[in-house]
Amino acid sequence: MTAMAPTGVSEATTPSATSPVALSVEGMAVTYSGVLEVCSDVSIEVRRGEALALIGESGSGKSVTVLAVTGLLGRGGTIVRGSVKLDGEEISRLSERERRDRKLLGKRIGMIFQNPSRALDPVFTIGQQLNEALRLTGLTGKAELRAKGAEWLRHVGLPDPEEALDRYPHQLSGGQRQRAMIAIALASEPELLIADEPTTALDVTIQAQVLNLIRRLQRELNLALVLVTHDFGVVAAMADRVAVMYGGQVVETGSVGEIIRRPRHPYTKALLASIPTGEAGARIEALSGSVPHAAAMPSGCRFHPRCPSAMPICQTKEPALEPARGGRVMRCLRADELERHDG
Amino acid sequence: MAEAENLFSLRDVSVRYPIRRGFFQRVVGHVGAVEGVTFDLKRGETLALVGESGCGKSTLGRAILRLEKVADGTITASGKRLAGRKELARKAQVVFQDPLGSLDPRWTIGNLIGEGIDVHRTATGAARDAKVNDLLKQVELPASAFHKFPHQLSGGQQQRVAIARALAMRPELIVLDEATSALDVSVQAQILNLLKDLQVEYNLTYLFISHDLTVVGQFADRVAVMYLGRIMEMGDAAEVLAAPRHPYTQALMASSLKVDPDMRIDRVPLLTGDVPSPRNPPSGCRFRTRCPKAQPACAELRHRLVTTANGRQAAACVANGEH
Ligand SMILES: Nc1ncnc2c1ncn2[C@@H]1O[C@H](COP(=O)(O)OP(=O)(O)OP(=O)(O)O)[C@@H](O)[C@H]1O
Ligand SMILES: Nc1ncnc2c1ncn2[C@@H]1O[C@H](COP(=O)(O)OP(=O)(O)OP(=O)(O)O)[C@@H](O)[C@H]1O
Ligand code: SF4
Ligand code: SF4
Ligand SMILES: [Mg+2]
Ligand SMILES: [Mg+2]
Numbered sequence: 001m002t003a004m005a006p007t008g009v010s011e012a013t014t015p016s017a018t019s020p021v022a023l024s025v026e027g028m029a030v031t032y033s034g035v036l037e038v039c040s041d042v043s044i045e046v047r048r049g050e051a052l053a054l055i056g057e058s059g060s061g062k063s064v065t066v067l068a069v070t071g072l073l074g075r076g077g078t079i080v081r082g083s084v085k086l087d088g089e090e091i092s093r094l095s096e097r098e099r100r101d102r103k104l105l106g107k108r109i110g111m112i113f114q115n116p117s118r119a120l121d122p123v124f125t126i127g128q129q130l131n132e133a134l135r136l137t138g139l140t141g142k143a144e145l146r147a148k149g150a151e152w153l154r155h156v157g158l159p160d161p162e163e164a165l166d167r168y169p170h171q172l173s174g175g176q177r178q179r180a181m182i183a184i185a186l187a188s189e190p191e192l193l194i195a196d197e198p199t200t201a202l203d204v205t206i207q208a209q210v211l212n213l214i215r216r217l218q219r220e221l222n223l224a225l226v227l228v229t230h231d232f233g234v235v236a237a238m239a240d241r242v243a244v245m246y247g248g249q250v251v252e253t254g255s256v257g258e259i260i261r262r263p264r265h266p267y268t269k270a271l272l273a274s275i276p277t278g279e280a281g282a283r284i285e286a287l288s289g290s291v292p293h294a295a296a297m298p299s300g301c302r303f304h305p306r307c308p309s310a311m312p313i314c315q316t317k318e319p320a321l322e323p324a325r326g327g328r329v330m331r332c333l334r335a336d337e338l339e340r341h342d343g
Numbered sequence: 344m345a346e347a348e349n350l351f352s353l354r355d356v357s358v359r360y361p362i363r364r365g366f367f368q369r370v371v372g373h374v375g376a377v378e379g380v381t382f383d384l385k386r387g388e389t390l391a392l393v394g395e396s397g398c399g400k401s402t403l404g405r406a407i408l409r410l411e412k413v414a415d416g417t418i419t420a421s422g423k424r425l426a427g428r429k430e431l432a433r434k435a436q437v438v439f440q441d442p443l444g445s446l447d448p449r450w451t452i453g454n455l456i457g458e459g460i461d462v463h464r465t466a467t468g469a470a471r472d473a474k475v476n477d478l479l480k481q482v483e484l485p486a487s488a489f490h491k492f493p494h495q496l497s498g499g500q501q502q503r504v505a506i507a508r509a510l511a512m513r514p515e516l517i518v519l520d521e522a523t524s525a526l527d528v529s530v531q532a533q534i535l536n537l538l539k540d541l542q543v544e545y546n547l548t549y550l551f552i553s554h555d556l557t558v559v560g561q562f563a564d565r566v567a568v569m570y571l572g573r574i575m576e577m578g579d580a581a582e583v584l585a586a587p588r589h590p591y592t593q594a595l596m597a598s599s600l601k602v603d604p605d606m607r608i609d610r611v612p613l614l615t616g617d618v619p620s621p622r623n624p625p626s627g628c629r630f631r632t633r634c635p636k637a638q639p640a641c642a643e644l645r646h647r648l649v650t651t652a653n654g655r656q657a658a659a660c661v662a663n664g665e666h
Contacts, residue, residue, distance in 0.1 A: 057527040058498065159617055173618070174396075203395040203554065204598040206618075208611045211600075215608050230527060233600030237608040256604045274532040275602055278560035280581040283539070286532035290497045 019047045020087070022192050022224030023069065028082035028092070030061075030068050030248075038064050038294045039248040042082070043321060044226075046241075048191070051218065051225040053235040053256070056245035057271070059291040062228045065245070066194045068092075069226075070111050071099045086192065107136045110185035110223075112214075114197035116177040119184070120169040126153070126180045127165030133187035152183040156213055175206040182210070186217055193218065196228040211238055232275055236260055244268045247292055247302035250321055252330040264339060265330045266309045301333060309338055347385040348421065350515055350548050351407055355416035356380045357572075358399070358406050362622060374621050376402040378572040379416070379646070386515065389542070389549040391563035391580060393556060393595070397621055398569040400552045404518040407550065408435050433463070436509035440521035442501035446493040452479075452504055453489040459511040478507040482537060499530035503537070510541065518550045523558070535562055556599050560584045568592045571621055571629045573646055578655030588657040591630045628660065636662035 023046045030039040039061045046052045054062045067073050069084055071094070084092040086108060094104070105111060113119045121129060130149040139148060146165065153161035156179040169177055178198065185193065195214060199207040215238060218225045227238055235242055235256060242259040244252045244267065252265035263269045270287040289306040292298055298305050304314040314333055324335040332338070357380075359373040377399040384390055384407075392400040405411040407418060409431050420434060439445045446455055457475045460466050466474050479488055482503040493501055502522065509517050519538070523531040535558070541547060551563050559566055559580055566580040568591065576589040587593045597612045616633040619625050625632050627642040634641070640661045648656040649665055659665040 057529060175618075204556075204595060204600070205395060205614050208598040208600070208608070209613050211608050212611065212613055231600070232528075232602045236602050236604045236606060237600045237611065260602060260604050271529060272602075274529045276528075276532070276535070276555075276558045276561045278557040278584070280560060282561060284532035284535060284561070286536055287529035288533065290499055290527075290530060 017047075019049055021085075022046055022048050022087060023226065024083075024085045024088075025065070025069065026083045026085075028065070028068060028084060029080050030064050030073065031078055031080050032073075033076040034078070036294050037080075037248065037297075039068070040297075041249045041321065042245070043250055044243050044253070046192070046224040046226055048224050049219070049222045051215070051227060051238055051240045053239035053242045054226060054228045054245060055230060055232065055235055055242060055271075057230065057291045059293070060245040061248040062230075062245055063196055064248075066111075066196055066226060066228055070105050070109055070194060071096060072105070072111075103136055106133060106190075107188050108190055108192065110188060110190035110193045112178075112182055112185050112193070112195040112198045114200055116169070116174070116181045119181050120177060122169055125166050125168055126172070126184075129180075129184050130165070130187055133184050136188040149187070152187050153180070155186075155217070156180070156183045157209060158183070175202055175210070178202060178206075178210055179213070182214065182217075186221070189221065190223070192224045192226070194226045194228075197230070198227070199234065200229075200231070207234075214238075232260065232272065244271070247297060248294060249302065249331060251303070251332070252328070253321075254328055258328065264324070264326075264328055264335065265332050266307045266338070267303050270306070270308065301331075309334060347387055349383040350386045350421060351384040352419045353383070353407070353416065354381050354418075356403070356406060356413055356418060357415040358402050358411050359414045360402075372622065375572050375624070376621070377406065380574055381416075381648075382567060382574070382577065384516070384548060384550065386548055387542070387546045388565060389551050389563045391551045391553055391559040391566040392569060393553060393559055393566060394569035394575075395554075395595075395618075397571075399572045400569060401520055403569075404437065404520055404550055404552055407516070408437055408518060432459075433512055434514055435516040435518065436512055436514040437518040437520060438502070438505045438509050438522040440524050442498065442505045443493060445505060446501060446508075448493055450492070451489065452484075452491050452493070452496070455493070455504060456507045456511055459508065463512070474511070478511055481510065481541065482507045497530075499526055499533060502526065502530075502534055506534075506537070506541075510545075513545075514547070516548045516550065518552070520552045521554070522551075524553065524555070531558070538562075556584060556596060568595065571619065571624050573629060573658070574648065574656075575630070576655075576657045577648070579653060582653065582655060588651070588655070588663065589660055590634050590636050590662060592657075594633070594635070628658070634662075636660075638662070640666060 025042055025044045028042040031037045042065050056062055068079050079092045083090055127149050131145045134145050134148055149165055150161040153164050158164050158176055158179050199210050239256045241255055243250050246267050252268050263272050273285040274287045276284055300316045301314040301319050304310040317333055319331045319333045321331045324330050325339050358377040359375050361370040362372045364371045402411055406413055453475050456478050457471055460471050460474055476486055484503050523534050553559050563580040566583050567577040568575045570591050576592045587596050594614055614633045619632050627644040631637040631641040638661055647659050649659050650656050
């Protein structure tokens with residue numbers, strides 16, 4: 001039996017607006033090879049103890065956004081505009097070498113990838129990979145590292161943690177590998193945890209366990225969490241606040257209750273409407289078309305070819321992400337007008 | 344309503360894969376991927392298969408498609424045994440999760456869709472191209488797609504091509520193996536609506552393999568819940584999902600996240616215990632290593648389905664008073 005007994009019903013405590021901002025991204029744009037602008041205007045903010053979900057269709061720029069924050073954009077990828085601040089310190093202009101020397105990723109930012117094989121090194125045991133993370137906290141000594149490593153594996157609910165330390169990644173099941181990766185990402189005690197679709201490949205039963213674990217550890221360690229997903233079920237279960245992305249831009253942000261119960265941006269509304277309700281035989285209100293590619297971004301509002309509320313002006317004028325009525329923030333030329341319609 | 348005709352009937356169907364070891368790849372045992380499955384697939388219905396990864400959903404689909412040998416039991420089609428794979432190709436087709444993986448990247452869309460027509464010589468020349476264009480229209484793709492290649496289409500469009508390919512054979516059954524799982528909710532909705540329209544138009548039968556219970560509730564008429572090769576519960580989809588009887592179905596339902604901000608993760612009940620190896624399944628009730636209601640007697644239970652009202656079936660369960 002694993003140590004994952006049902007946790008009691010604890011109130012969803014929203015971290016106070018006064019806790020310090022851990023990550024702040026403002027007006028960030030990312031290009032590949034200097035020409036392809038895959039993110040154009042991304043602004044997000046996460047406080048300590050808070051969970052922010054990034055949601056949007058495939059290709060909307062969610063992964064690029066978090067990769068830019070971690071400095072893992074890869075070949076040809078550059079932040080060309082805007083700022084990325086970790087605890088108030090600008091990190092977007094640091095070279096790869098400076099990031100490595102200062103152990104930004106690993107020590108201060110923990111990252112959980114969608115695919116564990118991307119993060120786990122097949123030639124080292126789980127224990128060896130945990131040790132590397134643990135040393136970043138200043139821990140030394142073979143026995144100490146081993147004890148702490150096993151403790152982390154127990155924490156993430158891996159059966160037989162002592163034995164699992166000596167296993168190679170391929171000797172674990174998919175769900176167990178995911179847990180091992182979470183343990184490694186957390187073992188260095190980062191202040192910011194980024195999880196890119198951490199449970200998309202898992203069964204619902206294991207997904208619930210892994211998400212519960214991430215949330216529990218986030219609370220215990222008072223981490224700022226950025227969770228990338230395309231699943232509104234995951235958003236509802238995990239997020240305090242939500243940023244909706246479309247075509248490389250953030251188009252609406254709000255609390256989880258606001259976004260799911262009272263979406264205001266036409267894209268957020270259409271996306272939510274296309275989720276099956278489970279009502280037998282009912283037709284789904286499908287949002288037609290698909291996300292435009294960075295090389296062929298529509299003029300004006302990027303959503304206008306698919307937007308049921310589009311007006312001629314939407315084809316030419318670019319909306320900005322700005323405060324709208326009712327304390328909401330969104331990118332839509334007709335935001336206030338449409339809200340009056342909704343009543 | 345008159346009882347619909349049985350398109351396929353499965354009786355005590357088991358499928359086993361050999362486990363091979365060592366240099367000579369000697370068979371050292373078998374995985375019972377599907378065990379003792381019995382049901383009828385009725386013409387025009389959508390039957391969903393749900394359950395966790397590795398429970399045997401795809402294997403069961405492949406067995407119906409004759410892509411996997413049945414070790415025990417029988418699968419008959421409309422009352423008679425089918426001669427072979429080719430005869431069956433006319434009757435049953437499949438659409439997989441990953442459209443790009445199942446479409447040859449060097450072929451144009453026109454040739455991909457026309458392949459079945461070409462192989463079975465149901466039409467040639469202009470008549471063949473007209474048929475392909477017709478299929479493009481049916482899956483709501485522009486005629487301009489004819490000369491394009493798979494990589495030039497979006498994921499949703501690629502999946503439409505895969506559906507058109509299946510339709511080209513005028514099949515009676517389409518096995519949809521996680522056919523919408525990799526798509527965005529928006530595109531999934533488009534494809535599900537398309538599949539519904541096609542079903543009505545051609546009286547198609549679907550075997551809908553999925554892990555999304557909400558989609559199943561909306562899309563399927565009946566559902567079969569599988570665990571480690573066995574059917575644990577089966578019946579009208581709306582009824583089973585509204586009031587699951589077997590503890591495994593209940594656990595699956597409880598773990599599924601709802602789009603409801605009041606359903607925070609700390610309120611979702613979690614399964615504990617180890618997921619057993621399919622090579623070495625637990626004795627008695629196979630769910631007992633994870634079942635929150637497990638008791639000693641569960642290790643002795645013999646697997647059988649108990650039928651209740653409206654043809655609903657659930658595996659005998661100690662907690663439900665069935666020993
Ligand atoms: N290495 C790269 N080189 C060039 N373009 C890229 C690269 N990585 C991503 N892109 C492009 O950037 C855009 C955004 O991609 P991104 O991976 O961020 O999407 P996403 O929102 O994470 O989608 P998904 O839900 O499919 O993971 C896409 O158009 C993608 O093709
Ligand atoms: N070709 C094969 N050789 C040996 N074992 C196999 C083979 N294909 C599947 N299996 C095993 O048979 C069992 C059932 O597999 P199957 O692919 O049918 O599951 P599934 O329910 O479709 O899972 P998923 O949701 O992951 O697709 C699993 O234990 C799997 O490991
Ligand atoms: S700006 Fe126009 S096209 Fe864009 S979301 Fe608003 S109404 Fe729709
Ligand atoms: S038979 Fe026992 S272990 Fe199986 S589902 Fe019922 S209570 Fe649980
Ligand atoms: Mg991504
Ligand atoms: Mg499968």
